[in-house]
Amino acid sequence: MNRSLFGKKIIVGISGAVAAFKAVSVVSELVKRGAVVKTIMTQSATKFVTPLTSETISKNECFASILKRKGSFDVGHISLSKWADAFLIIPATANIIAKIASGIADDMLTSAFLACKCTKIVFSSMNTGMLENEATQSNLQTIISRKIHVVEPAEGRLACGDVGRGRLPDVDIILKSIENILNRHLDLNGKKLLITAGPTQEAIDPFRFLTNRSSGRMGYAVAEAAAKRGANVTLISGKTSLKAPSGVNAIFVESASQMHKAVLDLAQSNDIYILSAAVADYAPKVKYSNKIKKNRIGRCYFRPHIEA
Numbered sequence: 001m002n003r004s005l006f007g008k009k010i011i012v013g014i015s016g017a018v019a020a021f022k023a024v025s026v027v028s029e030l031v032k033r034g035a036v037v038k039t040i041m042t043q044s045a046t047k048f049v050t051p052l053t054s055e056t057i058s059k060n061e062c063f064a065s066i067l068k069r070k071g072s073f074d075v076g077h078i079s080l081s082k083w084a085d086a087f088l089i090i091p092a093t094a095n096i097i098a099k100i101a102s103g104i105a106d107d108m109l110t111s112a113f114l115a116c117k118c119t120k121i122v123f124s125s126m127n128t129g130m131l132e133n134e135a136t137q138s139n140l141q142t143i144i145s146r147k148i149h150v151v152e153p154a155e156g157r158l159a160c161g162d163v164g165r166g167r168l169p170d171v172d173i174i175l176k177s178i179e180n181i182l183n184r185h186l187d188l189n190g191k192k193l194l195i196t197a198g199p200t201q202e203a204i205d206p207f208r209f210l211t212n213r214s215s216g217r218m219g220y221a222v223a224e225a226a227a228k229r230g231a232n233v234t235l236i237s238g239k240t241s242l243k244a245p246s247g248v249n250a251i252f253v254e255s256a257s258q259m260h261k262a263v264l265d266l267a268q269s270n271d272i273y274i275l276s277a278a279v280a281d282y283a284p285k286v287k288y289s290n291k292i293k294k295n296r297i298g299r300c301y302f303r304p305h306i307e308a
Ligand SMILES: Cc1cc2nc3c(=O)[nH]c(=O)nc-3n(C[C@H](O)[C@H](O)[C@H](O)COP(=O)(O)O)c2cc1C
Pocket: 014, 015, 016, 017, 018, 019, 042, 043, 044, 045, 092, 093, 094, 095, 096, 125, 126, 127, 130, 159
């Protein structure tokens, strides 16, 4: 499974062009790659695709009106702009490009875009004449100079029947561009990491065990950070009170020998091992199947886990 955008909070702004339908496929692919996606539509965009479709695909509210409130009193476009790691506009009409170049904020999309300080990527899509017009070219230069990424449109047959430059690129090319821009820091992309964390419990009988005070926090934090840097992480954990970080494949064990087996089972299939679990050095020689009397605990014999 491709989790290249795991945990990324992405706004997809959709403006009123025929290619708006492709934005829905992009949203679906972003979600599959682990991103949390919220969509904003211009009023024109709602004539091409419905907010209901994008809400169903993104599993999040689609924002189409700046003045609409759903019970809460926060300022929607500002909280959205603070929430996002990335703001994409797919497709971006000539009109939207002109507005963002001039700092116009007359709807939800343009207001949130103006307020947002995160990485911004614009995928323009329009008729060749509109694209080549000096006004559009000058607007594109203006937004590029403000560190907004502009992905070039493709050539081909346009919705109006003309053939030329201005087509929204295919969905896989859009996704590649997004991944390339957003994942520049993903230095662990494609690497497989095995991380152990937490304490082990060495049973004396069904009710008693020997353990230690390891919280597991370090291993869990490393697992979360590695997943965010693109690694495919397996976390083998003893009993802790922590919730496994999302996107991490967690395997829960109790004793040192279970942890030993789980690690050996996966030893061949990982590239990097970070063994941060607090593994007991000794286990009782005998694990009693019934509760033993208190005065016999002191007479339990212990053995090292791995005989030298
Ligand atoms: C059928 C149809 C297709 C359109 N396709 C585009 C397009 O591909 N690119 C574009 O810039 N404008 C296109 N337009 C014009 C925009 O919809 C129009 O400029 C609108 O005001 C854009 O609003 P928005 O930028 O707020 O979404 C199209 C209009 C219609 C009716």
